[in-house]
Amino acid sequence: MISDDPQYYLKGVLEQNRRILSKTITLIESSLPAHQKLARVIIDHLLPHTGKAVRLGITGVPGVGKSTFIENFGIRLLQKGHRVAVLAVDPSSTLSGGSVLADKTRMEKLSARKRAFIRPSPSGGTLGGVTRKTRETLFVCEAAGFDVLIIETVGVGQSEIAVASMVDFFLVLMLAGAGDELQGIKKGILEVADALAINKADGDNIEKAKKAKSDYEAALNLLCPPSYVWKPPVLTCSALEMTGIDDIWETILTHRKKLITTGELEIKRKKQAVDWMWSLLDEGLKERFYRNNEIQKRLPKITKDVGKGITSPTIAANELLFLLDDG
């Protein structure tokens, strides 16, 4: 049953009631207009209860050991007294099918803990829809007292750029000595990386990882202009053996301290708020466009014609905008 009383959700979330937190997120993920309206009211009331948490983005391609990393990193943070929420962004998960089920059996140790909360990708929707829901879920979890929020992405799409616009620190997991084909990390992702960590630096792999570390440092130096505020370091770790994990957390805290001291964190978050407004506006404008009956009838054919070169892009766009004014 879904209650339509905002107070029910607000009270539940602020009292750190996990069941009501889950229900609130379900509401956020619902595409029913009534649910969305209710969700907006809830989020607006919860926003004043957010702002203190550490917001992290973690990405890495399949095979890099991301689940093990996040699980053991999360458990370490619990040991340090934190409350940890993990949210996944994977717009492809509905296409590939299995991901949601897989998420439930992943991170079993972490998900069994009381002070941890794991939420798989919202199912359905475009990248824009998924990231909007993730952003709103982030704030709700923060209001529910989680003080470290981890947003996990798969490192192969554009999700990372979107996630970077909602976190304080973005960590990219890599492997040592894996062929390029195995890495597959998109170049654009490095643009938003605050640190690289070479995982699986254990056993016979330690020397390879050290070599990879210095290779990546050289590559980043060559290809990436440094910021005056922060130069993304390359770290090594073994999620399996729990080595290097504390260093990564220390790096995140150092980064945080630096950004707070220079006032950068506040600026970053204010910018993120304005960007969020713009992405909501953008989404709203597109929704109105797609909702239009005339557009719905005409769009598939005209897109096809543009692809085939039968209609020019300028004629097509004008015709569609004209339909919108008319319809």
Added chain:
Amino acid sequence: MISDDPQYYLKGVLEQNRRILSKTITLIESSLPAHQKLARVIIDHLLPHTGKAVRLGITGVPGVGKSTFIENFGIRLLQKGHRVAVLAVDPSSTLSGGSVLADKTRMEKLSARKRAFIRPSPSGGTLGGVTRKTRETLFVCEAAGFDVLIIETVGVGQSEIAVASMVDFFLVLMLAGAGDELQGIKKGILEVADALAINKADGDNIEKAKKAKSDYEAALNLLCPPSYVWKPPVLTCSALEMTGIDDIWETILTHRKKLITTGELEIKRKKQAVDWMWSLLDEGLKERFYRNNEIQKRLPKITKDVGKGITSPTIAANELLFLLDDG
């Protein structure tokens, strides 16, 4: 005087009349609705006369020797029998002021040639506006018989991503042994690079350039997933001494041949046409938004409030979308 007869422009452009070509571009760059409408009619009629030219994007930060490179590269292409048009994209040029004047005195040798055509950045407007005008100018130049089109960007912004969506090949100019601060090339740009060329590989610099070449090759291998169709090479050249310039042209032709053989070029261009339609739609939707009186009144204050944290992004976006429906 600006004629309002499309035939005047169509005939002039197809007859390769430079004066009328310039006038047509002025029309494209005009923000007057009547001019824009006329420009759209002209472009739609010219599109069937395009498609055969080699479309290149060339970028590099100030100091890399971009003007000299494009000038001497252009002259070499003229010697090979080509007709070359160079268009600049620099949305910052109106802010920095001097760029348009500088453009006129730049590339003097090339601009004096009959079979070359150089057009500085359209003044004014957002990045979106500048790139839209550049794309349309590209097609008009192609219809006017220019068979190599070079779009030049400054390598520090988002223009490169936009330009990559309208060219066949994207070349990034770099320097050997320059500190990172001097390079300043955005990481995201490498995502769209089809080749890197290390310029100023002359005199004492030759050894440094060779070293830089292998460093960049290693860095690209580490950080960039290879495509099955094309692996971006790292070349060296000296625009000043005209060495390595022919190799770059050969690389462009090899890439072209490969993309034509595999059918990739056709797919790429069809995708670019559909992307173009979407960016026009996007721009059209935003224009309608900004044109609305109620929005114009409310937007500055509400954006400020979101930045200050007084209003939440969700409330702000909803209020603005509501105003749009109402107004």
